Amino acid sequence: METKIFQADILDAARLIQQGKLVAFPTETVYGLGANALNEEAVKQVYQVKGRPSDNPLIVHVSSFEMVEQYAEDIPILMKPLVEAFWPGPLTLIVKGKKGVFPDCVTGGLATVAFRMPDNQKTLQLISQAGVPLVGPSANTSGKPSPTTAAHVYHDLKGKIAGILDDGATQIGVESTVLDLTSEDNIPMILRPGAVTRNDLEKVVGTVAIDQHLIKENEAPKAPGMKYKHYAPDTPVLIVEGSKEQWKEAISWATNNKKKVGIYVSQEIVDFLGTNDFIAVSFGKNTVENATRFLFAGLRELDGKNVDIIFAQAFPEELLGAAYMNRLKKAANQNFFKS
CATH class of the missing domain: 3.40.50.11030 (Threonylcarbamoyl-AMP synthase, C-terminal domain)
Structure with missing residues (x-):
């Protein structure tokens, strides 16, 4: 398979997404491996290309809060101020998903869905022109260091995906903060730290907890990047x-x-x-x-x-x-x- 590099021709990249193909996209954090989040076969390709365990849920990337409202239910009252403060940006929010919308390979079989609106104009245009939300795990071989340039993606996935939308090097360099809004006590919990810090979040919503639990290999995580060993090069x-x-x-x-x-x-x-x-x-x-x-x-x-x-x-x-x-x-x- 030829892997095309897209610069300004975003509509061509969006057409590939609509056809069920995989296109890596830039964000402010790392490059994501994009596929139509509503297309089960396309999402399964993401797991195959990355060599990623299928119990690991994927983040759904959207271009607006209205897109979240299409696919989520019982949206917590705390979500709106968080969206207003940090979207577009490096914050992923976990809420309850509508039944039967996303395939289990997106949610890891959970009733919850992780949503993020990335702070990158090319990718927001890609999502809008494709007309569907995109899954977007890091565009690399699973478990290895995440890609922060299109060249990193090409090194790992050349010949395995249809295209890469290139927008230079990322600005932050590590994945988004993941915040779970579905706890029974209504206290938001950080499942994965990122550039939006606990202090930042507490200024908006008050008390925020942190999950210190390290996921073992035989456990199913609620969010990506929670495994005990991850992001690792081959060299110790x-x-x-x-x-x-x-x-x-x-x-x-x-x-x-x-x-x-x-x-x-x-x-x-x-x-x-x-x-x-x-x-x-x-x-x-x-x-x-x-x-x-x-x-x-x-x-x-x-x-x-x-x-x-x-x-x-x-x-x-x-x-x-x-x-x-x-x-x-x-x-x-x-x-x-x-x-």
């Missing part, structure tokens, strides 16, 4: 936290064990180490925003450098750092470097 990853001296210890340990080392760090740490005993991918200025935006791209780049181990920089698990560390800890299978 260890997280390095603490002082700059801890980085020296990590590099020394690896080189003493004859391991070729890759590091994902700020330029400040690269400059401090001042050695050629590693291959570095720097995210530049030492901020969690930079670290988050380039995390998946950095892991992908180091994975292609034939290194034996990747060390990645930790950040405090607060605000955006919660989303960054959520992805990094899953990429590392929860493993930290211990001196």
Whole structure:
């Protein structure tokens, strides 16, 4: 199969969606693998192409709140202020779906549906012109680092999907916050942290809980990205936290064990180490925003450098750092470097 790259010809990409084919699309977070969410056969292709477990529900991408109203019922009163505050944007909202609308392969057999309106004009046009909501899991091989450029998608899925709508590199770099609005106590619960933080949400709706539960391989998650190990490159990853001296210890340990080392760090740490005993991918200025935006791209780049181990920089698990560390800890299978 030829995989076409679309730039401005969005109508052509929308026609492929209408024909039941798969088209990857850009968002502000990562690239999604698009298919008509109402077409069971098209959605099943998404699972096959990604190699994704079919018990893992998919996020339904819409171009308006009115589209949600077509497919959801008993919409909680909290949803409207959240939509007004954060849509379009990196927030996915789980609500009760209308029976018989979405196939089980979209919902994972659950009565709930996860909806998101992405903050990308090309993709909003794609959804509108296709006339249907789109599923949109990350457009990559399941479990591997998510794609943040069209080139990443092409690397993973060339010849497996009909097209890729290219809009350059994503701005945030990790998937959306997932907020469950269906709890019995009516307290919204974060199932997956993202760029919309708990603090942001509580300013709009009051108390918000966080699900700290790690889904095991034999459990069915309520939202994507909840598996214990996820976002992982082929190369083992260890997280390095603490002082700059801890980085020296990590590099020394690896080189003493004859391991070729890759590091994902700020330029400040690269400059401090001042050695050629590693291959570095720097995210530049030492901020969690930079670290988050380039995390998946950095892991992908180091994975292609034939290194034996990747060390990645930790950040405090607060605000955006919660989303960054959520992805990094899953990429590392929860493993930290211990001196």
